[in-house]
Amino acid sequence: MDRKKFVEETFKTLYHAAEKERQLFSAQEEGYIANISDGIIEVKELPHVGYFELLELPYNLFALALNIKQESVQAIVLGEYTRLNVKDRVRYTNRSVSIPVGYELLGKVVDPLVCMLDEQQPIATKEHYPIEQQAVALMERDFVKEPLYTGIKIIDAMIPIGKGQRELIISDSSLGKTALAVDTIINQKGKDVLCVYVSVGQRKTQIARVINDLKQGGALSHTVVVAASADASAGMKFIAPYSGCAIAEYFRDQGKDVLIVYDDLTKHADAYRSISLLLEIPPGREAYPGDIFFIHSRLLERAGKRDDKFKGGSITALPIIETQAGRLSDYIPTNLISITDGQIYLERELFNKGFLPAIDIGRSVSRIGSKAQPPALKKMAAKLKLDYSQFLEVEVFTKFGAKVEPQTQKLIDRGRALRVALKQKRFEHIAMPEEVVIFFLSNEGYLQQLPLTEIDIFIDKFIRHIKKEAPEILNAIEVTKEIDEALIERLRATADDFLKVWHR
Numbered sequence: 008m009d010r011k012k013f014v015e016e017t018f019k020t021l022y023h024a025a026e027k028e029r030q031l032f033s034a035q036e037e038g039y040i041a042n043i044s045d046g047i048i049e050v051k052e053l054p055h056v057g058y059f060e061l062l063e064l065p066y067n068l069f070a071l072a073l074n075i076k077q078e079s080v081q082a083i084v085l086g087e088y089t090r091l092n093v094k095d096r097v098r099y100t101n102r103s104v105s106i107p108v109g110y111e112l113l114g115k116v117v118d119p120l121v122c123m124l125d126e127q128q129p130i131a132t133k134e135h136y137p138i139e140q141q142a143v144a145l146m147e148r149d150f151v152k153e154p155l156y157t158g159i160k161i162i163d164a165m166i167p168i169g170k171g172q173r174e175l176i177i178s179d180s181s182l183g184k185t186a187l188a189v190d191t192i193i194n195q196k197g198k199d200v201l202c203v204y205v206s207v208g209q210r211k212t213q214i215a216r217v218i219n220d221l222k223q224g225g226a227l228s229h230t231v232v233v234a235a236s237a238d239a240s241a242g243m244k245f246i247a248p249y250s251g252c253a254i255a256e257y258f259r260d261q262g263k264d265v266l267i268v269y270d271d272l273t274k275h276a277d278a279y280r281s282i283s284l285l286l287e288i289p290p291g292r293e294a295y296p297g298d299i300f301f302i303h304s305r306l307l308e309r310a311g312k313r314d315d316k317f318k319g320g321s322i323t324a325l326p327i328i329e330t331q332a333g334r335l336s337d338y339i340p341t342n343l344i345s346i347t348d349g350q351i352y353l354e355r356e357l358f359n360k361g362f363l364p365a366i367d368i369g370r371s372v373s374r375i376g377s378k379a380q381p382p383a384l385k386k387m388a389a390k391l392k393l394d395y396s397q398f399l400e401v402e403v404f405t406k407f408g409a410k411v412e413p414q415t416q417k418l419i420d421r422g423r424a425l426r427v428a429l430k431q432k433r434f435e436h437i438a439m440p441e442e443v444v445i446f447f448l449s450n451e452g453y454l455q456q457l458p459l460t461e462i463d464i465f466i467d468k469f470i471r472h473i474k475k476e477a478p479e480i481l482n483a484i485e486v487t488k489e490i491d492e493a494l495i496e497r498l499r500a501t502a503d504d505f506l507k508v509w510h511r
Contacts, residue, residue, distance in 0.1 A: 038097045040064075041079060046088045046240050047285045050080045050097045059139060063098040066090050069120075070097070071104060071242060074286045081286050083242035085120065103139055106250050107132035108257035113201070116218060116232040119243050119250040124234060136257055138249035142308040149314040151348075154379045155266065155323050158194035158436030159187070159364060161429045164388040164446060165395070166351055166371050169379025170200075170264050171312025171321040175343055177328050177335070178353035182365055184327045186433055187351070188268040189217055191325065193224035194436045195266060201258045202230040203267040205251035207244050208274030211236050224434060244278035252309050252322075259313065259320035267310070271327040272303060276339050293338045300342050307346050335370075349373040362430060368395060381488035384439060387446035391425070394449075398422020417455075424454040427462045440484040441470055444498065447490075453502055469505055477501050 038053030048070055050062065062070045062082055068091065070082035084091065085104075106121045109132035115123060119138075122129050151169035168174050176184045192202045204221075206214050214234050221227040231254055235247035248269050255265040269275070276299060283296035291297045303326075310324035328343055333355070335344070344350055349372045358365035377385045401415050402422065411419065428449055431437070437445070445466055448454050454462050473480060480497055484490055 036099065038080075040091060040093055040095045040097060043088065043091055043093060045285055046084050046242060047282070048082050048084060048088070048091065048097075050082060051078065053080055053097060053099070056080050056099065059103050061100045061102055061104050063100050064091060065095050069100075069104075071246070073282065074288065083245065083282055084240065085242045085246065086240060088240065103137050104246060104249075105135040105137045106253055108134055108136045108254050112231045112254060114228050114230070116214075116234060118239070119233060119235050119247040121233075121250065121254075134257065136253040138246055138253045140253065140256060140309065142305070143311055143313050143317075147313055147317040149312045151312050151375050151379055153264075153312075153321075154381060154384075154439075155200070155264075156194060156198070156439055157187075157191040158438070159190060160431055160437055160442050160445065161364065161366050161368070162187075162351065163380075163384065163439065163442055165368055165392055166349065166366070166373045167375065167377065167380045167384075168323065168325075168373065169312075169375045170323050171310065172349070172373075172375050172379065173307050173310050173324040173326065173347040174373065175326055175328060175347040175350040176353070177330060177340060177344075177350050178365075179330055179333055179355055182353040182355060182358050183363065184329070184353060185213070185217065185270055187353075187364055188270060188325050188327060189220050189224075190433060190436065192221065192230055192266060192268065193226040193434065196224070196226050196229065200229070200264045200266055201255075202226070203251045203255045203258075203265065204230055204232045205248050205267065205269050206232070206234045206236070207247050207269065207271060208235065208237050208239075208278065209270065211238075220434075241278045241281050244275060245282060248272070248275055248306055252306060255322050256309065259322050260318060262319045264320065265322045267322060267324050269306075269324065269326040271329055272343060273329045273339060276303070295338060299339070300346075303343060304346050307343075348375055362426065363433075364431060368392075369399060381439060383443045383484050383488055383490040384446075386490060387443050387450060390450050391446050394418070394421055395425055398425070420455045421449075421452070423459060424457070424462055425449050427459050428454055428466060430463070438481075438485075439488075440481040443484050443490060444470065444473060444481070447495070447498055448502060451499065451502070453506060456506070465509060468509075469502070472505055473501060 038050045040048050041051045042049040056072050058072060058075060060072045062072060064070055068084060068086045070084045072080050072082045074081040107130055111130055111132050118124055151171040153170040155168045155170045157163055176187055178184055195202055214236060218232060221230055233247055233251040235243040251267055255267045258265045279302060280295050288296045307324055310322040312321040313319055326343060328340055330340055352367045352370040353365045354367040397418055401418060404411055405419060428445060457465055480494060483494060
């Protein structure tokens with residue numbers, strides 16, 4: 008063996024021996040649990056931990072660092088904390104919470120750490136995303152200008168939602184908030200819009216009902232359900248919306264349009280309030296911590312439409328919030344109203360009268376408005392809003408049996424007919440061209456010629472008639488998104504002929 012080869016072999020042997028000895032005697036910095044209380048652990052001797060860092064615990068558990076003190080760190084356990092004991096070792100992970108993301112999640116029901124709920128096994132995907140990310144920069148965003156059709160007449164006409172918008176759904180309990188959001192998800196079937204439904208603090212029976220509705224509507228295949236049920240730990244409830252948003256961001260980064268529903272952020276705020284009180288963070292208004300506005304704003308700001316020059320794609324957010332006795336001035340409702348681009352308000356009085364969906368037009372608003380409406384629907388809805396708002400103003404006089412002028416009575420008749428036309432059953436989704444036709448019938452006065460009990464049947468049969476006898480009208484509206492005078496004349500002639508047959 009020559010001298011050069013001998014030196015190389017000797018160097019290799021010494022290097023491997025030194026590396027083995029270094030691995031054998033190197034110490035990994037560890038802390039220990041000093042205190043456990045309601046899912047909150049206090050960790051000592053872990054000085055280099057960062058805020059929102061993930062900590063590794065025994066029994067394959069993890070904790071999220073949320074409060075850093077001089078002598079210790081307080082963290083919320085993500086999972087079942089009752090197996091932990093004082094003096095258990097805690098390790099750094101040097102990373103924030105990241106979850107598997109990918110198309111493999113579509114059709115699955117997972118927890119906030121993306122483990123299958125029925126199997127408690129993680130889903131294997133090619134990529135991982137952190138649940139906390141910066142929102143898309145302002146210069147990379149585009150205007151919200153494309154409509155996201157809900158299939159619900161009253162929303163598409165009067166409170167239009169655009170791709171990239173954040174529209175709050177708000178009301179007291181049991182008035183149809185979840186039903187409204189689920190119907191919107193179902194309506195995205197076949198429209199190349201992927202959906203994420205995040206359930207925070209809901210009962211398992213309600214989550215099962217939502218999943219069943221999505222299955223029946225054929226929408227589960229394009230939806231990911233992220234569930235942190237009522238019996239989940241406060242930590243899991245807290246990270247659930249952020250996990251759902253990370254999944255939505257992956258789809259958006261592939262250039263897809265995404266709809267995400269947060270059901271609901273009231274329970275999310277309650278979970279964070281519980282965590283903060285346990286962490287001894289000073290409470291503020293209604294006992295919420297001072298950064299409660301920030302945790303929701305940093306979540307909802309991640310929605311939006313990205314310019315095509317920067318991969319494109321969009322995230323449309325429908326956060327849901329529950330009020331008490333209709334009080335919109337409470338802390339969390341006012342916060343979220345100020346963050347979002349509008350709200351859909353459901354009223355109990357309308358619900359009790361059987362007007363479904365029970366949307367109060369007076370209190371509902373879309374700050375994007377008609378910018379996200381196709382021209383045909385925008386043209387038909389312009390007169391609609393005016394008629395309905397005037398009707399609501401004068402309807403109060405009829406409650407006392409007061410005599411009204413003929414012109415006012417005509418306005419009341421038109422408004423009552425329109426109210427019936429705006430009613431809609433669950434799982435009944437109406438395409439945009441059909442919505443245009445229905446609002447044409449209202450604007451032209453055809454509906455007010457009928458008894459209120461016949462309006463639903465008339466609309467249903469007229470839509471069937473036009474599909475059979477003049478489908479080119481619907482096709483023209485669908486393709487061009489416009490409705491010109493020639494098309495209106497054809498619609499008027501078709502409606503006149505149908506009305507003559509109807510009155511026979």
